Amino acid sequence: MEKSQYNATVVGKILLTPDIMTLRVDTDEPRNEFNAGQYTVIGLYGSEERSPNSIPETDPADPEKLLQRPYSIASATGQLQQFEFYISQVKSGQLTPRLFNLEPGDRIFVSKRIVGVFTLADTPENQDIVMIATGTGMAPYISFLRSYLISRPESNMAVIQGAAKQWDLGYYSELSFLENTFKNLFYIPTLTDADKTWTGHQLWIEQILEKNVLKDEAGIEIDPDKTHFFLCGNPKMVDNVSEWLAQKGYTKHTRREAGALHVEEFWS
Numbered sequence: 074m075e076k077s078q079y080n081a082t083v084v085g086k087i088l089l090t091p092d093i094m095t096l097r098v099d100t101d102e103p104r105n106e107f108n109a110g111q112y113t114v115i116g117l118y119g120s121e122e123r124s125p126n127s128i129p130e131t132d133p134a135d136p137e138k139l140l141q142r143p144y145s146i147a148s149a150t151g152q153l154q155q156f157e158f159y160i161s162q163v164k165s166g167q168l169t170p171r172l173f174n175l176e177p178g179d180r181i182f183v184s185k186r187i188v189g190v191f192t193l194a195d196t197p198e199n200q201d202i203v204m205i206a207t208g209t210g211m212a213p214y215i216s217f218l219r220s221y222l223i224s225r226p227e228s229n230m231a232v233i234q235g236a237a238k239q240w241d242l243g244y245y246s247e248l249s250f251l252e253n254t255f256k257n258l259f260y261i262p263t264l265t266d267a268d269k270t271w272t273g274h275q276l277w278i279e280q281i282l283e284k285n286v287l288k289d290e291a292g293i294e295i296d297p298d299k300t301h302f303f304l305c306g307n308p309k310m311v312d313n314v315s316e317w318l319a320q321k322g323y324t325k326h327t328r329r330e331a332g333a334l335h336v337e338e339f340w341s
């Protein structure tokens with residue numbers, strides 16, 4: 074069948090675990106300028122092969138149909154023709170098992186539109202930023218840091234990354250390097266099922282907040298007038314932490330109303 078809507082080529086694929094990868098694609102044409110934290114839509118036809126490491130899809134895809142889903146951009150805003158995505162495989166899903174079967178040189182659809190309000194645009198230059206993620210919710214923060222870390226020396230920035238095992242901490246090396254290089258970046262990974270070699274935190278994200286780790290390690294206060302919070306990833310984590318922050322006076326940032334709590338949920 075003619076893959077008429079394909080407009081980009083895979084140029085890199087790194088499997089961090091059998092079900093988590095970074096995928097880099099070159100688009101045939103450059104995209105318009107965008108803000109770090111925004112997302113675009115990528116797609117493959119239902120006729121594409123699924124990865125050997127998947128299970129039959131719950132809802133069988135139409136082979137003629139272009140399966141499309143939104144993905145946050147992990148690359149820096151300066152790159153308008155090469156984009157990085159950080160993707161987890163939903164084994165019974167429609168699109169991700171097909172994405173996990175891709176190899177460099179394969180063709181793919183990438184929308185021309187880049188959209189979303191999960192950005193640093195409405196955070197004053199002198200205020201601190203806390204980015205909290207589970208799983209592939211790290212993607213928009215990698216774009217934030219690659220794009221703006223140097224240009225915002227007045228803001229202390231903390232990344233709290235929650236995971237089960239050490240190998241689930243995608244971008245660990247890059248974040249550790251950035252923390253050692255920039256004095257305004259604080260990287261706080263925390264594991265809930267660590268092995269004996271792990272010397273870092275073993276707390277739930279809510280406990281990290283409760284125990285004042287942000288103040289102690291990054292000098293960051295949990296105060297809506299001083300610090301903006303970003304939450305991205307698992308809806309349960311997002312709900313729980315949102316509720317916790319609401320009790321500290323945080324309100325959600327929306328298109329209509331400014332707030333210091335910014336939320337992006339990847340699925341419901």
Ligand SMILES: Cc1cc2nc3c(=O)[nH]c(=O)nc-3n(C[C@H](O)[C@H](O)[C@H](O)COP(=O)(O)OP(=O)(O)OC[C@H]3O[C@@H](n4cnc5c(N)ncnc54)[C@H](O)[C@@H]3O)c2cc1C
Nearest residue numbers: 142143144145159160161163166167168169209212339340
């Ligand atoms: C704004 C936005 C940005 C997103 N960015 C990313 C990103 O950067 N990386 C990324 O991996 N995903 C991201 N997603 C999720 C992505 O769009 C897809 O929903 C996901 O990849 C599953 O697609 P699928 O076709 O394989 O599964 P589908 O066939 O669409 O769905 C299968 C079921 O799995 C559930 N589900 C969806 N995602 C997950 C998940 N990660 N873990 C467990 N269950 C899930 C859904 O509730 C759905 O019922 C984003 C979603 C939104 C709304």
